[in-house]
Amino acid sequence: MPDYILCRTDQLVEGRGRPARAGERYLAVFLVDGEVHVLDNQCLHAASPIDGGPVVDGAVRCPWHGWSYDLRTGELLTGFGPRPGLATYPCRLEDGVVQVTIDDPVGN
Numbered sequence: 001m002p003d004y005i006l007c008r009t010d011q012l013v014e015g016r017g018r019p020a021r022a023g024e025r026y027l028a029v030f031l032v033d034g035e036v037h038v039l040d041n042q043c044l045h046a047a048s049p050i051d052g053g054p055v056v057d058g059a060v061r062c063p064w065h066g067w068s069y070d071l072r073t074g075e076l077l078t079g080f081g082p083r084p085g086l087a088t089y090p091c092r093l094e095d096g097v098v099q100v101t102i103d104d105p106v107g108n
């Protein structure tokens, strides 16, 4: 499984996301309360990137129409409860960079 460096840790801003790529896969990297979260960067509604959305209570809100995703689980948060949402990826912080191992870097 290939490893990918997504960004330097000093490029992350608390409470914000940033786009990254792992092979052909587009990802979003968030730093929230000192924890780094990595998930697919494509909203399930109409495919907007989510990296620029506001973070509220541990969830990112899609900047286009407001769908919300739990940053820890990727679940889509709805008025009817959580639903399957975006893929998340465990990451490592080593040598000042954020790294992930992705077994399917083909694309999203």
Ligand code: FES
Residues within 6 Å of the ligand: 043, 044, 045, 046, 047, 048, 062, 063, 064, 065, 066, 067
């Ligand atoms: S594209 Fe994300 S809520 Fe519509």
